[in-house]
Amino acid sequence: MDASILTIHPASPEPIYRQIVDQLRRLIAAGQLAVGERLPSVRDVAGFHAINPMTVSRAYGLAESEGLLERQRGKGMVVASGPTGSQSARERMQLLEPHLKETARQAQELELPADTVLRRLKHLLGN
C-alpha cells in the first residue's frame, strides 16, 4: 500500500500521530484497508509526508495496541484480523457520531438553520 493513502496536515492543531491513528481506524472499519494488507513502511510514510519517523512509528504502535494492526515478522505492519476490520454501516456510523454531535452543537451556537447546514454538508459529501 502506498504512503499516499494517508492524509497528513502537519500544521493542524490535531497531533500528527492521532491524525494517522484515526484515519487508520476509519479506513480499516470501511474495508478500504483490507485485513492482512500491508501498510506503507514507517520510512515511506515519514519520507512522503516529510514528518518525523518516530511520529509514524508511535502511531503504528498505538494502532497495534488498539488491535487495528499486527506486526508480522519480515513484512512490517499489516491490518489485523479481528473485530475491528470491515464493520457494518451501523458500527461505522458510531465512529462518526461524536463528530456529528459537535457539529450540531456548534451549528446551534451559531444559530444556523438546519437546512442550510444540511445542504452544505450534502454538497461536501457529493465531491
Next chain:
Amino acid sequence: MDASILTIHPASPEPIYRQIVDQLRRLIAAGQLAVGERLPSVRDVAGFHAINPMTVSRAYGLAESEGLLERQRGKGMVVASGPTGSQSARERMQLLEPHLKETARQAQELELPADTVLRRLKHLLGN
C-alpha cells in the same frame, strides 16, 4: 450574564481556555451575546465550572486580543463593538465550514452513504 452560558468539558482534549474562546466567537457571531453585553466575571465562571480563575482569565484575554471582547475598567468584560458582532448567516456559516469539511472527509473514509449521515445530523439538529 450568567456563568451558565458557557459549556465546559474539563475532560475534553481541547484545552478549556480554547473551548471558551471558540464558544464566545460563535455566540457573539450569532448575536446570542449582544454587543455591549457584560460577560460573567472571571471568578463567577471559574467558580461555576470549578476551574481555575486563571484559565478563564486567559480565555478572556485571548478573546480580547482577537477583538471579541473589550475590557471596561473596573467593571469587567463586555462584548466588543466591531466587525465580529452579530454576523450574517453567510459569515456564520464560514465559521462552521472547516468543521463540516472534516465531517465530510471522515464520512468518506468510513464509506458512509451521504443520506445516512445527513439523516443523522438532521436528527441531531432537531433537538
Next chain:
Amino acid sequence: MDASILTIHPASPEPIYRQIVDQLRRLIAAGQLAVGERLPSVRDVAGFHAINPMTVSRAYGLAESEGLLERQRGKGMVVASGPTGSQSARERMQLLEPHLKETARQAQELELPADTVLRRLKHLLGN
C-alpha cells in the same frame, strides 16, 4: 482652570489616574499650571472626560502626597508652592529622559537610521 487642560485616553493601557498625575507633574514643572492656581474640581474633570470621579480623586490624592498639589479648605486643590513648581529647562528635561531612552532603545531594535527618527520627531514637535 478648565477641565479641558487635561487630556485623557480612557482606552489607553496606561491607567487613567497615572495619565493625570504625569500630566500634572509636567504642566506644573513647566509653569503652565502656576503656583496657587486652582485645579478643576473632581466632578468637573470626571464629567468632562466621562470617567469615574474616584479615579480623578485618587489622582489628585497622589499628586498631593507627591507635593504637587495642596488642598485648600473651601477652594479645593491648588498647585502647591514648593520645589516642584516651575522648574528650569534642565530639570524638566530630566522628566523626559526616561521616555527618550526608551525611544532610542526601540529605534535601535528597529534599526531605524537616526536622522529618520529625528526628522520625524522634529515634525511632530513643530505642530
Next chain:
Amino acid sequence: MDASILTIHPASPEPIYRQIVDQLRRLIAAGQLAVGERLPSVRDVAGFHAINPMTVSRAYGLAESEGLLERQRGKGMVVASGPTGSQSARERMQLLEPHLKETARQAQELELPADTVLRRLKHLLGN
C-alpha cells in the same frame, strides 16, 4: 539563538510577557531575527533572566497568535514567514510612531524647546 537577545526589566511596570512580545515584533520587523530562525527555548530564556517559564511561554504564545512566530513541533519556535518579517524602513517607522507622538506631547507639556529634545535624542541614538 542565544537567550541574551532579549532584554528584560523585571521591575518595569510593563508586564514581562509584553516586553518580550514587543521586542520580538521590532527585532523581527528589522530582520535582526531572520525568518525561519529558531528562538531560544522557553526554558533557556526563563533560566537566563530568572523568570518563570510560563511567563515566557505566554509571550511566545501571544507572538504566535499574532503571526510573529511559528511552532515547529518538538523543535521550538521559529520566526514565522509572513507579512511581519523584515519590513521596510517606512513600515518599521510606523511601529515607532505612537511612541514618538507621546514623546512630542510630553515635550510640549514640559514646554521644552524642540532643539533641546532633538539634541538629546540624537546623542542617545548615537550610542
Next chain:
DNA sequence: GTGGTCTAGACCACG
C-alpha cells in the same frame, strides 16, 4: 529535548 495546560495561591492595579 521542545512547548502546553492547569492548579493553587499571592499580590497588584484599577475603579
Next chain:
DNA sequence: GTGGTCTAGACCACA
C-alpha cells in the same frame, strides 16, 4: 468589586 501578573510546580503532548 473587577481583571492582570507572576510564581512554583505538576503533569502532559509531541517529536
